[in-house]
Amino acid sequence: MKLKTKVQIIVAVICFVFCFTVTLQYKSVTRNNTIKISKSSSDNELETKLLNANQQVVDLKKENMQLTSDIDIYRQQVASNDSGAAALKEELDKYITLSGFTNVKGPGITIEVTDSKQAQADTDYSSELIVHDSDIRSLVNELFGAGAEAVSVNGERIIVNTSIRCVGNTIMINNKRCSSPYIVKAIGDKDALDSALNMRGGIADELKRSTIDVNVTKSDKIQIGKYTGTVTFSYAQDYEKQVK
Amino acid sequence: MLIILLAGILGICAAIGFDVYVPGYLSSYIAIVIISAVDSALCALKSMFEDKINVYNLATDFFVNTALALIMVFLGKKIELDLNYAVLVVFTLRIFKNVSVIKSALIKKMQKN
Numbered sequence: 099m100k101l102k103t104k105v106q107i108i109v110a111v112i113c114f115v116f117c118f119t120v121t122l123q124y125k126s127v128t129r130n131n132t133i134k135i136s137k138s139s140s141d142n143e144l145e146t147k148l149l150n151a152n153q154q155v156v157d158l159k160k161e162n163m164q165l166t167s168d169i170d171i172y173r174q175q176v177a178s179n180d181s182g183a184a185a186l187k188e189e190l191d192k193y194i195t196l197s198g199f200t201n202v203k204g205p206g207i208t209i210e211v212t213d214s215k216q217a218q219a220d221t222d223y224s225s226e227l228i229v230h231d232s233d234i235r236s237l238v239n240e241l242f243g244a245g246a247e248a249v250s251v252n253g254e255r256i257i258v259n260t261s262i263r264c265v266g267n268t269i270m271i272n273n274k275r276c277s278s279p280y281i282v283k284a285i286g287d288k289d290a291l292d293s294a295l296n297m298r299g300g301i302a303d304e305l306k307r308s309t310i311d312v313n314v315t316k317s318d319k320i321q322i323g324k325y326t327g328t329v330t331f332s333y334a335q336d337y338e339k340q341v342k
Numbered sequence: 343m344l345i346i347l348l349a350g351i352l353g354i355c356a357a358i359g360f361d362v363y364v365p366g367y368l369s370s371y372i373a374i375v376i377i378s379a380v381d382s383a384l385c386a387l388k389s390m391f392e393d394k395i396n397v398y399n400l401a402t403d404f405f406v407n408t409a410l411a412l413i414m415v416f417l418g419k420k421i422e423l424d425l426n427y428a429v430l431v432v433f434t435l436r437i438f439k440n441v442s443v444i445k446s447a448l449i450k451k452m453q454k455n
Contacts, residue, residue, distance in 0.1 A: 104397045105400060109346050117352075125364075
């Protein structure tokens, strides 16, 4: 085979690879077009989307407050018109209070839990020294166990299906992010609550051992806000019969 | 020359026929392969107008250059240094040089006739 022909064959092979790859790349790029937006425009898009979403949240919260107050007004009206309804309303109010949907006040304790100061000194967050979601859960558990009637963490009321979960180095309670310092309030018998926490080997001891700051103060005027989210049951239905 | 054209058309048809797409994270590698292919094709074309032709050099030129370019892009991604632009510059320089050599050789041929 002539030398020139050999070179031509080589060029042909390379040309084949080239055309194949170019067409492949072109197909893929036009397909992934939505991902390949220039950086500046995608930043702007995300920014406007975020602002819109935040505005929506604010508007919906306002609407929620308006609707809740409307419902209260209607309940008052119904109760004042009918004595049978008044008894029902009383029972309804009682359950609303018990389930955490009203602001409450009373005697109790405030606990302030902060991440250890040593953790702030280290540049890498040593996991021993920060407050974990499990610590908050144990604290809340102890409080309820000692007879607390209402508990809130950083303003988030703890109700029946409140979740306390770990997200990075912050904690998500009621699907809202909370971070150190954590202010836990509990209404109940303040002496019982205080001794349940401070007993030897109890939760306060354990936390202090990891140099986490724990400050317990008793008070006669604790105010705990209501649960500010919504609860809807889409799976559980009322069941009249006895459950074993 | 005909075989080159044929191979090119075959390549385009093969890519259209194949229902394969390049995922996003591989697209920069495929792009470098494209540029490397252009560079080695032009190098081989340039060699046709020269006296000393080493076929083995040309044949392995493409694979070695592409492999090296891919390695550099990969390393660049690892050390957060955009080495793919550097590789691109080198290949483009060679493309321009080869094209000008081919052009002057063609002009010399035309002047001879």
